[in-house]
Amino acid sequence: MTDELPHDVETLARRLSAVDYLVDEGLATALFLSLRLPQPLLLEGEAGVGKTEAARSLARALDTPLIRLQCYDGIDAAEALYEWNYPRQLLSIRLAEATGEKLAEGDLFGREHLIARPLLQALEHPGPRPAVLLIDEVDRADDDFEAFLLELLAEAAVTIPELGTIRAEHPPVIILTSNRTRDLHDAVKRRCLYQWLDYPSRERELDIVRRRVRGVSDGLANAVVAAVATLRDADIQKPPGIAEAIDWLRALELLGITELDETTIDRTLGSVLKYAEDQDVVRAAGLGSLV
Template identity: 65%
Template sequence: MSGPARVGAEGDVRRLIPDVGSLQESLAAGDYLADIGLATALFLAVHLPQPILLEGEPGVGKTEAAKALALALDTPLYRLQCYEGIDAGEALYEWNYPRQMLGIRLAEVRDIHLEETELFGPEYLLRRPLLQAIEHQGPRPAVLLLDEIDRADAEFEAFTFELLAEAAVTIPELGTIRAAHPPIVILTSNRTRDLHDALTRRCLYHWIDYPGPARIAEIVRRRVPSSAEPIALEAASAITKLRSLDLVKPPGIAEAIDWVSALTVLGVDRLDAHTVEQTWGSIVKNRDDLDLAVAHGADWLVGAGQR
């Protein structure tokens, strides 16, 4: 990676988001409301640059933070959804074997001799998110999201971090590919397992709390602009109360948005028990959770929304 290219990219980003306040405003312009703590953490991840680990309960907006940052920087987002058993091929690259076989057959028909090196050229490469982020040509670095890194195993976690630390990958048939603009790396975790110290020690860290009802209502109204303020606040308050139960899958901000969208389509402007009973499916996505919520009753839930 050349020095001038790196300096040019950094200068471009600094002009775009010169301070934390400007980043907060840019995120808000994309309908992502970040508090000053999260905006500061993201600002540092961009300008240091250093990977950042975002942790928090499901539904607090970790993935959306990466999407909003990419939008604010007007740069691509490459997302790798992690899961148990994911391997390097699914993260980095694979060879397009069907296309290679087609190339061999075409060469046979045309009576052309193909060298092995021709079959393992860039045109036969299937690029996965990590390689796509490394090869991104700018003008600004891409945002690379390693979503739910805690779902991958420890070996994949270690492999991923070493790769990101170098911002390069070696493909045996092609050599080493280095990033002209090392990506801005965001990792998210729901804490299904503890991450290795070697990873967390080298990352910036930010815990995203679940916001209060007023903040949820503000987020919902940005995402569902046709909704009325009272119904957004009542729904946010009700979901906050529902989260106090011992649920398997507590509803998050996404469910609040879904619920208010449904209520708006139904023409509901105030929340009542009957409406809750009709729309449980917008906020409760697990049978055991539904039984628990129903046992407490829609009247109990609505009480929070009408205070």
């Protein structure tokens, strides 16, 4: 992979295609702008449409590390940015006591006692290409964590009280994803580019599953993509995404199944629908509609 970053949208799209991630013009443009400006990119959309995979694929296409922060309710700076290495601090104190050395506060709160978490790791990545920092499912975190992210999003910098402000020499490509379980604060959105990811067209999804499940027959791939499209229109709480279509196709391939029928769908429905209530709805409506 070349050391140079893509200089236009088409080049980036080709590199992403080379790692089996197919993008439309809108997403390719958003990723290119995020890379070259640089500016954080917020990707929103239903679960399973390829938001997380976009960050993974971008890192592969650029031949640079992917640094991932998985958000959840209650996440804080100690898990996202840094924490102090208390055992090492205690060891330094005991060593000083044994030698009669007097320790200053700065001796215990220096870089050698700091454990870098994903955000700090991304800021301190040595280059030459920027790391891709994935802040995944940011909507699962709380308002306080969103406020904590603002300095990073605006300035590619963070402030550690004992050390001061740390700025990135090679600002990371920051990609935030959200399943839109709640609205993010306007202050976060103002600092980001924005792209909504929808389910792909039937033709694009067919291209995707063929790339991810090599050697699959055209007939089975077409049948699965058509069945998944029908499921998305059903009255269910969790429509299947691209990831579920790929999982289902892989399961069918492993079982040696070459075509879909009602019996096969009934046996493997758990590969594509992950809620019992959704499976009940689909079975009650008749599995024949998926064939």
